[in-house]
Amino acid sequence: MKALIAVLPGDGIGPEVVEQGTRLLKAVAERFSHSFELVEAPMGGAAIDLTGSPLPPETLALCQRADAVLLGAVGGPKWDPPAKVRPEQGLLALRKELGLFANLRPVTPVPSLYDTSTLKPEVLRGVDLLVVRELTGGIYFGEKRREEDRAFDACVYTVDEVVRVVRAAAVLARARRKRLTSVDKANVLETSRLWRSVTERIVSEEFPDIELKHMLVDACAMHLIKRPADFDVIVTENMFGDILTDEAAMLSGSIGMLPSASLGANRRGLYEPIHGSAPDIAGRGVANPYGTLLSVAMLLRHSLGLEQEARAVEAAVASSLDAGVLTADLSAPSTRPAGTREVGGSVIDRLGE
Amino acid sequence: MKALIAVLPGDGIGPEVVEQGTRLLKAVAERFSHSFELVEAPMGGAAIDLTGSPLPPETLALCQRADAVLLGAVGGPKWDPPAKVRPEQGLLALRKELGLFANLRPVTPVPSLYDTSTLKPEVLRGVDLLVVRELTGGIYFGEKRREEDRAFDACVYTVDEVVRVVRAAAVLARARRKRLTSVDKANVLETSRLWRSVTERIVSEEFPDIELKHMLVDACAMHLIKRPADFDVIVTENMFGDILTDEAAMLSGSIGMLPSASLGANRRGLYEPIHGSAPDIAGRGVANPYGTLLSVAMLLRHSLGLEQEARAVEAAVASSLDAGVLTADLSAPSTRPAGTREVGGSVIDRLGE
Ligand SMILES: [Mg+2]
Ligand SMILES: [Mg+2]
Numbered sequence: 001m002k003a004l005i006a007v008l009p010g011d012g013i014g015p016e017v018v019e020q021g022t023r024l025l026k027a028v029a030e031r032f033s034h035s036f037e038l039v040e041a042p043m044g045g046a047a048i049d050l051t052g053s054p055l056p057p058e059t060l061a062l063c064q065r066a067d068a069v070l071l072g073a074v075g076g077p078k079w080d081p082p083a084k085v086r087p088e089q090g091l092l093a094l095r096k097e098l099g100l101f102a103n104l105r106p107v108t109p110v111p112s113l114y115d116t117s118t119l120k121p122e123v124l125r126g127v128d129l130l131v132v133r134e135l136t137g138g139i140y141f142g143e144k145r146r147e148e149d150r151a152f153d154a155c156v157y158t159v160d161e162v163v164r165v166v167r168a169a170a171v172l173a174r175a176r177r178k179r180l181t182s183v184d185k186a187n188v189l190e191t192s193r194l195w196r197s198v199t200e201r202i203v204s205e206e207f208p209d210i211e212l213k214h215m216l217v218d219a220c221a222m223h224l225i226k227r228p229a230d231f232d233v234i235v236t237e238n239m240f241g242d243i244l245t246d247e248a249a250m251l252s253g254s255i256g257m258l259p260s261a262s263l264g265a266n267r268r269g270l271y272e273p274i275h276g277s278a279p280d281i282a283g284r285g286v287a288n289p290y291g292t293l294l295s296v297a298m299l300l301r302h303s304l305g306l307e308q309e310a311r312a313v314e315a316a317v318a319s320s321l322d323a324g325v326l327t328a329d330l331s332a333p334s335t336r337p338a339g340t341r342e343v344g345g346s347v348i349d350r351l352g353e
Numbered sequence: 354m355k356a357l358i359a360v361l362p363g364d365g366i367g368p369e370v371v372e373q374g375t376r377l378l379k380a381v382a383e384r385f386s387h388s389f390e391l392v393e394a395p396m397g398g399a400a401i402d403l404t405g406s407p408l409p410p411e412t413l414a415l416c417q418r419a420d421a422v423l424l425g426a427v428g429g430p431k432w433d434p435p436a437k438v439r440p441e442q443g444l445l446a447l448r449k450e451l452g453l454f455a456n457l458r459p460v461t462p463v464p465s466l467y468d469t470s471t472l473k474p475e476v477l478r479g480v481d482l483l484v485v486r487e488l489t490g491g492i493y494f495g496e497k498r499r500e501e502d503r504a505f506d507a508c509v510y511t512v513d514e515v516v517r518v519v520r521a522a523a524v525l526a527r528a529r530r531k532r533l534t535s536v537d538k539a540n541v542l543e544t545s546r547l548w549r550s551v552t553e554r555i556v557s558e559e560f561p562d563i564e565l566k567h568m569l570v571d572a573c574a575m576h577l578i579k580r581p582a583d584f585d586v587i588v589t590e591n592m593f594g595d596i597l598t599d600e601a602a603m604l605s606g607s608i609g610m611l612p613s614a615s616l617g618a619n620r621r622g623l624y625e626p627i628h629g630s631a632p633d634i635a636g637r638g639v640a641n642p643y644g645t646l647l648s649v650a651m652l653l654r655h656s657l658g659l660e661q662e663a664r665a666v667e668a669a670v671a672s673s674l675d676a677g678v679l680t681a682d683l684s685a686p687s688t689r690p691a692g693t694r695e696v697g698g699s700v701i702d703r704l705g706e
Contacts, residue, residue, distance in 0.1 A: 118473055119471055119473070123471040139492070139506075139508060139542065140541050144543035145543065146543050146546070149511055149512045149513070150510065151509070151543040151546065154505065154506075155492060155506040156504070158502055158503040185595075189493075190497035191505065193499070193504065194503070217596055218598075219599065221574070221596045222602065225471055225578065226471055242571050243574045244574070245571075246574050246575045247575060250578040
């Protein structure tokens with residue numbers, strides 16, 4: 001197939017990890033006979049320095065034309081407050097312009113990295129979960145007010161906002177183990193009661209083959225640590241998703257391992273590792289690119305529909321990890337850590353083994 | 354000293370665990386020459402069955418007169434919806450009438466129970482944290498609306514609401530390791546920005562000896578699993594506290610171990626184990642009373658000012674656990690579990706060892 005992929009290296013370690021992502025995309029294209037056009041564009045702090053804007057019109061136009069967007073990371077102390085134009089604004093604007101309302105965060109700890117997690121290996125065994133977080137609604141985007149002696153935030157959800165993200169999550173569950181856990185606080189919040197009733201209706205009407213469970217957010221925060229292998233797909237509102245995805249990230253030993261995708265109504269998506277721009281280690285060639293390489297696998301699966309290729313990438317990553325090709329954040333202090341490029345090469349070498 | 358303690362056994366396993374709590378209070382009174390008057394009253398489902406109300410006026414009047422309230426648990430399938438009068442309403446009303454705005458949940462895993470946690474022993478070593486949750490404000494108590502196609506919840510905090518709970522938490526930190534972590538989402542929420550600025554001011558003006566750190570709620574959800582021993586006292590708003598206390602509870606292997614206190618402007622407090630009424634095991638004499646016994650320690654410390662007695666109870670609990678006196682939720686399947694009364698007796702025997 002032919003595909004146009006926008007590549008936004010961004011800031012800090014972004015360019016280093018994205019370089020391995022583009023190498024991998026080229027290798028996948030070659031091995032599976034696809035034609036991927038990769039076009040780079042500035043984004044975040046790098047774009048502010050070049051153009052004054054964290055999301056220049058040319059970058060946005062490219063992303064809107066592309067089949068998928070691969071992003072490294074944005075931000076850094078150079079553009080921290082009191083700076084008014086900030087790298088993160090570019091990311092928010094990009095999500096909004098592309099209509100991305102579902103954030104996907106899979107967590108699948110691999111046995112060779114169980115040591116790096118603070119959870120016991122027997123708890124991690126069999127964990128393969130995917131959190132789908134609503135990304136554009138809820139209290140983060142509601143009206144805010146500040147008065148002399150009080151502050152106010154509004155949490156609003158419409159039926160349509162819930163419908164589309166639950167539908168997206170149910171489609172994903174259907175391609176996995178067909179189990180969906182919807183997380184809310186329906187015993188207290190009106191938005192959660194709406195969430196629960198809409199979820200109930202959509203799943204029973206459109207996804208009778210999916211097993212749906214409801215769970216309160218505090219119970220879910222427990223369950224994620226107690227029996228994480230119980231989960232398949234979790235779907236939840238914006239703020240609960242913000243908290244639970246970060247908690248779930250700890251099942252994997254390093255956030256350097258974790259990919260993410262943001263999806264909208266069509267197939268176009270934004271793919272990025274969840275680690276930030278890590279300015280403290282930028283430019284030293286030591287950053288962990290596995291999160292980016294696994295984001296490439298998600299890109300292949302969700303935006304290009306190339307399931308076989310996605311699995312080949314995931315298998316190559318697993319094989320590379322098993323072989324002990326580990327960056328500094330993953331390896332024991334006594335062993336020689338692998339560099340960023342070395343990991344990229346190792347995964348590419350193992351592609352389609 | 355003389356003290357009046359209201360004892361509300363409640364429902365399910367409540368009466369069984371509270372019985373051990375009253376035995377312990379009597380033993381403490383005897384050993385340390387205090388005069389505790391213990392008066393029982395109906396509460397929750399038991400009170401609904403007796404009087405039609407989950408918090409009868411006589412029970413409330415007793416609690417208002419008492420120096421402290423010891424509660425077991427309330428609720429059970431018998432009073433679940435569609436029942437309109439519910440046991441939990443009694444608890445909410447009691448908290449409100451007593452003006453309890455700070456919920457305290459300490460988590461101090463003991464080495465002899467590290468096996469029962471899903472976290473690795475080296476992560477649990479040194480964990481001794483206390484979460485102080487604001488209990489009467491925020492989105493759980495804000496205005497709620499439902500329209501045809503949308504739902505709405507308001508989150509409001511006033512300066513006064515933040516001041517009083519932060520002050521309570523800082524006082525507690527002062528008696529511990531003098532470190533306070535305030536958790537919010539100030540990068541997004543207006544209520545959190547108010548929370549942060551009030552906390553900053555109160556601590557710098559009134560508690561210059563306390564080391565204050567701010568942490569975002571999602572980062573805290575990570576940190577609690579990654580390096581829980583870093584925390585001393587955590588203070589946070591109602592909903593974040595709801596989620597984080599349940600997450601933190603998992604550091605300890607069983608929620609049967611965990612005590613709680615709810616405090617207000619004066620010394621009167623409500624003390625209860627965090628486990629629920631567990632109707633499935635009620636009446637069989639197998640429930641874990643350690644959470645109640647540790648709640649008694651909190652009662653002695655926070656409402657009666659009996660620090661030495663509180664420590665004696667905690668030491669007796671630790672000694673009993675070390676000796677392997679474990680209820681079924683704590684013990685290996687191969688060993689004979691201790692019964693509820695056996696644990697009570699074991700702790701009393703070790704009091705002041
Ligand atoms: Mg987050
Ligand atoms: Mg809770």
